[in-house]
Amino acid sequence: MDISKEKMVEMYTIMSRIRMFELRVSELFAAGKIPGFVHLYAGEEAIATGVCANLLGSDYITSTHRGHGHLIAKGGEIQFMMAEVLGKKTGYCKGKGGSMHIADVALGILGANGIVGAGPPLAAGAALACQYQDKGAIAVCFFGDGASNQGTTHEAMNLATCWKLPVVFIAENNMYGISSCTLNSMCVPNIADRASAYDMPGVVVDGNDVMAVFEASGEAIKRARQGQGPSLIECKTYRHRGHFEGDPCAYRRKEELEEWKEKDPIPRFEQKLVALGVMSAEQVREIQDTLKKQLEEAERFAEESPFPDVSELMSDVYTA
Amino acid sequence: MPTMTFAQALNDAHKLEMLRDPNIYVAGEDVGIYGGIFGVTGGLLDQFGPKRVRDTPITESAIVGTAVGAASCGLRPVVELMFVDFIGVALDQLFNQAAKMKYMFGGKAKIPMVLRATCGAGIGAAAQHSQCLEAWFMHVPGLKVVMPSTPADAKGLLISAIRDDNPVVFLEHKMLYALEGEVPAGDYTVPLGKADIKREGKDVTVIATAQAVHTALSAAEKLSADGISVEVLDPRTLNPLDEEAILESVRKTHRLVIIHEAVKFAGAGAEIAAMVAEKAFDRLDAPILRVAAPFVPVPFSPPLEKEYIPSEEKLIRAVKTVMES
Numbered sequence: 001m002d003i004s005k006e007k008m009v010e011m012y013t014i015m016s017r018i019r020m021f022e023l024r025v026s027e028l029f030a031a032g033k034i035p036g037f038v039h040l041y042a043g044e045e046a047i048a049t050g051v052c053a054n055l056l057g058s059d060y061i062t063s064t065h066r067g068h069g070h071l072i073a074k075g076g077e078i079q080f081m082m083a084e085v086l087g088k089k090t091g092y093c094k095g096k097g098g099s100m101h102i103a104d105v106a107l108g109i110l111g112a113n114g115i116v117g118a119g120p121p122l123a124a125g126a127a128l129a130c131q132y133q134d135k136g137a138i139a140v141c142f143f144g145d146g147a148s149n150q151g152t153t154h155e156a157m158n159l160a161t162c163w164k165l166p167v168v169f170i171a172e173n174n175m176y177g178i179s180s181c182t183l184n185s186m187c188v189p190n191i192a193d194r195a196s197a198y199d200m201p202g203v204v205v206d207g208n209d210v211m212a213v214f215e216a217s218g219e220a221i222k223r224a225r226q227g228q229g230p231s232l233i234e235c236k237t238y239r240h241r242g243h244f245e246g247d248p249c250a251y252r253r254k255e256e257l258e259e260w261k262e263k264d265p266i267p268r269f270e271q272k273l274v275a276l277g278v279m280s281a282e283q284v285r286e287i288q289d290t291l292k293k294q295l296e297e298a299e300r301f302a303e304e305s306p307f308p309d310v311s312e313l314m315s316d317v318y319t320a
Numbered sequence: 321m322p323t324m325t326f327a328q329a330l331n332d333a334h335k336l337e338m339l340r341d342p343n344i345y346v347a348g349e350d351v352g353i354y355g356g357i358f359g360v361t362g363g364l365l366d367q368f369g370p371k372r373v374r375d376t377p378i379t380e381s382a383i384v385g386t387a388v389g390a391a392s393c394g395l396r397p398v399v400e401l402m403f404v405d406f407i408g409v410a411l412d413q414l415f416n417q418a419a420k421m422k423y424m425f426g427g428k429a430k431i432p433m434v435l436r437a438t439c440g441a442g443i444g445a446a447a448q449h450s451q452c453l454e455a456w457f458m459h460v461p462g463l464k465v466v467m468p469s470t471p472a473d474a475k476g477l478l479i480s481a482i483r484d485d486n487p488v489v490f491l492e493h494k495m496l497y498a499l500e501g502e503v504p505a506g507d508y509t510v511p512l513g514k515a516d517i518k519r520e521g522k523d524v525t526v527i528a529t530a531q532a533v534h535t536a537l538s539a540a541e542k543l544s545a546d547g548i549s550v551e552v553l554d555p556r557t558l559n560p561l562d563e564e565a566i567l568e569s570v571r572k573t574h575r576l577v578i579i580h581e582a583v584k585f586a587g588a589g590a591e592i593a594a595m596v597a598e599k600a601f602d603r604l605d606a607p608i609l610r611v612a613a614p615f616v617p618v619p620f621s622p623p624l625e626k627e628y629i630p631s632e633e634k635l636i637r638a639v640k641t642v643m644e645s
């Protein structure tokens with residue numbers, strides 16, 4: 001696969017930015033500064049990063065409740081994300097949405113989502129708009145193994161093939177939907193096996209290998225752009241944290257987590273790039289330092305920002 | 321009487337009924353191994369096993385739809401929607417199937433099922449995890465709608481709901497789960513369709529539901545210091561609505577304020593106010609006032625969410641207004 005060194009370093013940087021941002025979010029949550037639910041993506045960063053590395057600014061994504069990674073990978077700025085998570089006026093949604101609803105339509109981010117399985121029809125709809133207006137753009141739908149069992153997901157995939165929509169479905173199979181293990185919630189070993197029912201290509205990839213994700217999704221995205229219709233790519237992965245912050249996670253074995261931590265996509269890619277001579281150890285340190293500074297600045301921005309004024313409660317319900 | 325939380329009281333009701341009737345099964349997302357996200361179904365899987373306590377995939381339409389189908393064939397499902405906001409995914413199975421089968425089939429079907437769901441704002445869960453949608457369900461002939469405010473009522477009403485031969489939507493406000501109170505041990509029922517006076521008073525009736533009952537009780541305490549005697553009435557069941565209890569209270573106090581957390585426009589309070597206006601207009605000394613959420617989705621940011629939720633201050637102001645006219 002043809003890929004520049006710069007692109008690989010950029011992917012490494014994005015994965016690291018996601019990880020660092022979320023670790024800080026988890027600390028802030030533990031400190032009681034973040035209300036509501038926070039779902040972290042730690043361990044799954046290679047998926048959003050590998051997929052979005054193929055996307056253009058004009059392309060669309062739909063995200064999930066576990067959305068921080070998708071947003072950052074699609075170009076979301078962490079200062080506005082941090083402000084949103086803290087409920088501040090300067091956040092992406094003026095504090096009205098919070099972690100579960102961060103969106104920036106101008107960046108092609110049609111939102112994190114609080115409803116499991118809501119994304120696939122929305123992504124198909126975004127793809128319909130792209131096809132209808134001949135935009136040359138495509139849509140990508142990130143969804144979980146849990147979401148793969150919702151009727152909405154099946155309906156969207158069927159319609160996407162019927163209408164040959166330029167959409168790519170990215171299943172993030174982390175083996176659990178809260179406590180529900182895929183061994184009990186699905187009757188086929190792979191979500192991608194279902195692709196044949198919709199007459200679209202279905203591929204399984206190692207979701208902890210950012211290059212594998214980049215390549216497989218690159219093929220599917222190319223296909224969509226050329227008007228050949230939708231694809232389904234299943235990325236096998238694992239979440240490092242509980243379903244939400246505060247989840248005691250009693251339904252998973254500790255050893256299972258340890259095994260998957262061995263396959264952590266970030267150190268894995270780092271070692272690979274250093275071994276290939278793409279990055280030096282020195283460069284790794286520089287990247288980490290820069291990211292740390294950016295995060296501190298983002299947090300300062302968010303902390304210093306005001307909460308929305310109560311007079312803003314009633315605005316944004318309707319378009320005038 | 322033992323003291324229990326609201327969540328424990330609901331758990332107790334499940335256990336007692338499941339022991340009594342082998343046709344009851346429980347299903348929903350994370351109700352088994354996890355014991356329910358809010359802990360209501362904890363221990364049921366261990367006690368009753370996977371045949372009767374079923375962890376489902378994320379598939380609300382099928383959770384509700386299988387309950388309707390099974391209920392029509394002799395089982396008594398008690399299924400959980402983790403958040404009432406998710407009813408959108410499953411709505412057809414509830415309002416076109418569960419609610420209408422009996423009528424459409426000329427009475428030759430019954431659907432004895434309970435759909436439990438968490439509702440309400442207060443934890444920063446934002447627009448898709450915080451709604452109060454009871455008015456949606458009230459509007460559908462064929463459904464019963466229950467909304468308890470105390471641990472004892474939660475237990476007694478859930479047992480009645482399970483024994484009822486109709487589809488019952490049972491709404492649990494998430495801010496109540498940790499609330500403690502005395503709960504009668506063993507078999508205990510609170511009849512559906514029967515309101516409860518949570519505090520007696522003579523100057524003004526405040527009708528309140530779920531979490532707002534506690535807002536009303538606290539406001540009533542403060543108002544009594546100003547010499548205003550407030551009667552707090554909790555309908556407990558919104559459909560069937562205990563019209564007689566409401567009218568009796570209003571005939572005594574001649575003033576009515578209604579508080580609920582759902583948006584005011586076309587909310588449960590609108591139905592109650594209209595009913596009172598139709599049936600007891602001449603007994604009212606002041607216009608009926610409603611204190612409820614503004615017409616806006618539930619916001620995330622804490623100051624906005626706080627402003628959204630109908631407050632004690634707003635209720636006190638409304639009570640003083642009706643007292644002045």
Ligand SMILES: Cc1ncc(C[n+]2csc(CCOP(=O)(O)OP(=O)(O)O)c2C)c(N)n1
Pocket residue numbers: 064065066114115116117143144145146147148174176177178243349378380402406409
């Ligand atoms: C319609 C709907 N049902 C249930 C939920 C509650 N819920 C939130 S996330 C989640 C699990 C989702 O699992 P999956 O799709 O595998 O995504 P993951 O959390 O593993 O990333 C559930 C059940 C919801 N938000 N929306």
Ligand SMILES: [Mg+2]
Pocket residue numbers: 144145146172173174175176177178
């Ligand atoms: Mg999952």
